Amino acid sequence: MNQFGDERRQLLSGVYDPEKTSLLLHIVRNFHPIILGVSYWHCFRPWQVPERKINDNFFLLAESGEISCSVNGEEKILRRGELMMAPEYQPHSFGLAQKCDRCSHFIIHALSENVTQINDFCNFARPYMTLHHADSSFVMLRRATALRNHSREAAAKLVMNWLLAFVMDEAEKGNFKLQGAHSGDLRIHTALAFLKDNFNQPIGVRDMAQSVGLGEVRFRDCFYQAMGVTPGCYLQRYRLIRAAGILARWNTPVSETATLCGFTRTAYFCTAFRKYFGRSPSDFRKYNLASNI
Structure with a gap:
């Protein structure tokens, strides 16, 4: 009991084991990619982006419809709240799925600030993931897209905030793990x-x-x-x-x-x-x- 009544502060100190704590702290301290851009699209048949390789990291987040995707030979049909992530120089393609006439989606391009041989975006366990908070993600990315033509810097900050939260979600689920060079020196x-x-x-x-x-x-x-x-x-x-x-x-x-x-x-x-x-x-x-x- 205190002057306000029976209120009990919860420290949550045991939520994460030491390994998970170390990973999450590393992400917060060191995951700072360069956001190149964010955009929002409505696409109608015929729409198909053939296989390609690009020199940045590519996210496609499905908002509506069905999108047929392939990343390095692994195929999946994305529906609302699902996303595709293709690291730089990884072959990927996407377009409308069969029997789907229209879709809407967000696209994000980013560069890893980690300039060692290991690209931070290669730390995801798989190229396809499900958003933990789809509705709030779409609100934030829509806001970033709306501000993009007025301030690319502001839009990039919003996308960076979203991306950091997304990576933390995936790390908690075990879908994002560190690999390669990370010094304790x-x-x-x-x-x-x-x-x-x-x-x-x-x-x-x-x-x-x-x-x-x-x-x-x-x-x-x-x-x-x-x-x-x-x-x-x-x-x-x-x-x-x-x-x-x-x-x-x-x-x-x-x-x-x-x-x-x-x-x-x-x-x-x-x-x-x-x-x-x-x-x-x-x-x-x-x-x-x-x-x-």
Whole structure:
């Protein structure tokens, strides 16, 4: 009893076992994808997107009708509240199912901020999932889509909030598990924080090593052992992914985008961007601003 009556605070400290607690905390702290866009579609027969591979992570969420999908050879018909998730470069196709004349759905494109060999979106156990809160998901994504033409940044924040909640739901159900390089070395976490705070500055591997008090050679070895890529490669990939986020949201000139992401020469930035994404920065922007499909 207290001054307000018989109220009892519930700590919920035993809801998750240690392994699940660690996973959920890791997601909250480290899962920060770059949202390229969100869009809402009404489709009618004939409508069929043939098999393709794209250089971002693709979500299709069915709101109405029946949508026949295939991801890497695995087929399913989506109905309201179900979704398809195709990681980057995974073959996928979709279209109206037989005997269905119309459908509505949302589409999301995202990039993983994790620039090691393991794409965060490959951590899902399967390509097809069911929304835990379908109605509220559709409300949030409809809101994001409505705001997209007024503020791509605001729309991206709304989608990011939805996506984080969705990943947490899937992790609780055992459908999202970590794999690949995740370091428990505090020095690596400190170096990554330094990189993300200063990627737009002319920093290099030596600066990253100095941020954790290691010699450059020793730091290279520790970083590669923990992350599976060299620190220089990680830094460049991170800069390119941040640049992609700018290109997808704003009309910033390519030269300014390069500078904002730590590149000192625009020509080198354009070459590196095309090599990583398969498109020039200008074409990447046109692709995302025009169709977002």
